[in-house]
Amino acid sequence: MASALKAAALRHIRVPVSPTLPLNGSRLNLCGTVRSMSSHGDDHLTKEEVIDRVIDVLKSFPKVDSTKVTPEVHFHKDLGLDSLDTVEIVMALEEEFKLEIPDKEADKIDSCSLAIEYIYNHPMAG
Amino acid sequence: MSASASYLARRAVQKERVRILYRRALKDTLNWAVHRHLFYQDASELREKFDANKNVEGIETIERLIADGEAAYNKWRHPDPYIGKYYRKSFISP
Numbered sequence: 001m002a003s004a005l006k007a008a009a010l011r012h013i014r015v016p017v018s019p020t021l022p023l024n025g026s027r028l029n030l031c032g033t034v035r036s037m038s039s040h041g042d043d044h045l046t047k048e049e050v051i052d053r054v055i056d057v058l059k060s061f062p063k064v065d066s067t068k069v070t071p072e073v074h075f076h077k078d079l080g081l082d083s084l085d086t087v088e089i090v091m092a093l094e095e096e097f098k099l100e101i102p103d104k105e106a107d108k109i110d111s112c113s114l115a116i117e118y119i120y121n122h123p124m125a126g
Numbered sequence: 127m128s129a130s131a132s133y134l135a136r137r138a139v140q141k142e143r144v145r146i147l148y149r150r151a152l153k154d155t156l157n158w159a160v161h162r163h164l165f166y167q168d169a170s171e172l173r174e175k176f177d178a179n180k181n182v183e184g185i186e187t188i189e190r191l192i193a194d195g196e197a198a199y200n201k202w203r204h205p206d207p208y209i210g211k212y213y214r215k216s217f218i219s220p
Contacts, residue, residue, distance in 0.1 A: 083141065084176055087149045103146050 050120045057092050074111040098126045143192050148176055157204035
């Protein structure tokens with residue numbers, strides 16, 4: 001009984017979407033809506049933008065010598081930061097890119113390149 | 127040799143617990159102190175507490191300190207977390 005209802009409901013929902021769908025006499029343009037729901041395309045950050053902003057966060061950390069910052073630096077080996085400094089930097093990156101990184105994943109980020117990769121690959125980075 | 131390996135493994139686990147505890151406590155500090163200057167002060171004190179124990183030796187002592195820290199964190203956790211942007215600003219203008 002429930003599955004029959006479900007099938008009926010699904011048949012009802014399966015309405016072809018055309019660019020101009022008349023609705024109560026007015027034309028509702030769904031093209032824009034469909035495009036903005038796409039998970040690919042121009043709304044994701046470019047790699048260059050991610051790199052620039054990650055570098056910027058690093059350089060603004062008081063304990064960091066900004067002349068040493070490159071996209072390849074390791075927080076401990078190259079910048080001499082300790083594990084708690086790294087925790088602070090990752091938190092600052094979460095704020096910068098509006099992300100909530102799970103603790104165990106955040107704990108693995110110990111270099112600029114790892115941070116860049118993680119953020120660039122995150123669909124919610126903003 | 128196996129005793130030393132298990133010692134190192136235990137220490138590695140402890141270091142991870144410390145990092146994650148610091149991270150959670152710091153985020154919680156953000157929740158409690160919405161105004162930037164308050165956060166900066168609390169964050170500074172939190173860091174000092176951790177730094178004070180930086181060179182403690184003795185695996186059981188370290189274990190106890192971590193357990194105490196985790197208990198303190200659980201006791202003072204903010205009931206209503208705030209998602210804000212104060213942390214990065216505190217880097218630049220203390």
